[in-house]
Amino acid sequence: MILQTILLQVDTVAQAIAEVAIPEKEKLSLFALLKEGGILMIPLLLCSVAMVYIFWERFMAIRKASVPDPNFINRIREQIMTGNLQGAKSQCKNTDTPIARMIEKGVTRIGKPVDSIEKAMENSGKLEVYKLEKNMTALNTIARIAPMFGFLGTIAGMIILFFTIQHEGFSLEGIAGGIYTKMVTSAVGLIIGLLAHVAYDYLNAQIDKIVNKMEIAAAEFIDILQEPAKA
Numbered sequence: 001m002i003l004q005t006i007l008l009q010v011d012t013v014a015q016a017i018a019e020v021a022i023p024e025k026e027k028l029s030l031f032a033l034l035k036e037g038g039i040l041m042i043p044l045l046l047c048s049v050a051m052v053y054i055f056w057e058r059f060m061a062i063r064k065a066s067v068p069d070p071n072f073i074n075r076i077r078e079q080i081m082t083g084n085l086q087g088a089k090s091q092c093k094n095t096d097t098p099i100a101r102m103i104e105k106g107v108t109r110i111g112k113p114v115d116s117i118e119k120a121m122e123n124s125g126k127l128e129v130y131k132l133e134k135n136m137t138a139l140n141t142i143a144r145i146a147p148m149f150g151f152l153g154t155i156a157g158m159i160i161l162f163f164t165i166q167h168e169g170f171s172l173e174g175i176a177g178g179i180y181t182k183m184v185t186s187a188v189g190l191i192i193g194l195l196a197h198v199a200y201d202y203l204n205a206q207i208d209k210i211v212n213k214m215e216i217a218a219a220e221f222i223d224i225l226q227e228p229a230k231a
């Protein structure tokens with residue numbers, strides 16, 4: 001009984017010592033960590049907001065432009081075969097897509113040489129692609145400059161850290177804390193740059209799909225114009 005009491009007391013003392021010796025781990029707050037990034041977090045924040053806005057605006061515009069209408073070319077063929085060019089133009093105007101606007105340009109040139117029609121449609125197609133690529137350069141720029149802002153913030157933080165060490169003395173805890181907080185801008189910049197790069201490539205891939213559809217539609221339209229000659 002006495003031995004059990006002694007062991008119980010020893011165990012209680014050991015737990016008390018452990019609680020005193022091991023401090024509670026400090027929790028890392030994401031918001032507090034971002035605040036440590038300094039003033040260069042402001043341009044990174046602006047880059048992230050611009051990235052989200054441009055991606056969403058372009059995504060919706062490209063999605064609207066890529067809505068398929070499998071019967072569009074067939075309706076244009078019927079109108080042209082019957083000589084109803086005004087009806088073909090109306091079909092194009094009622095279909096709000098890059099393909100329809102390109103075909104409308106071709107319809108307005110019917111009666112001229114095929115080369116002239118092809119050239120007019122090609123110019124119209126380039127204009128439609130230019131509209132789809134609106135602000136894409138800005139998205140690509142964000143993908144390139146965001147990591148640079150991040151590295152600049154880290155370098156500036158390290159300069160301040162070494163200046164502090166020179167004038168206030170060496171402290172391992174202070175150095176460790178200073179280094180991890182100054183790396184925040186690099187991490188944020190790389191994340192924003194990576195997301196912007198992925199968004200840029202994704203939107204470009206969607207635009208390429210629309211361009212392919214436009215080329216196919218243009219070839220089919222030229223074939224329609226040549227069908228009466230074959231007959």
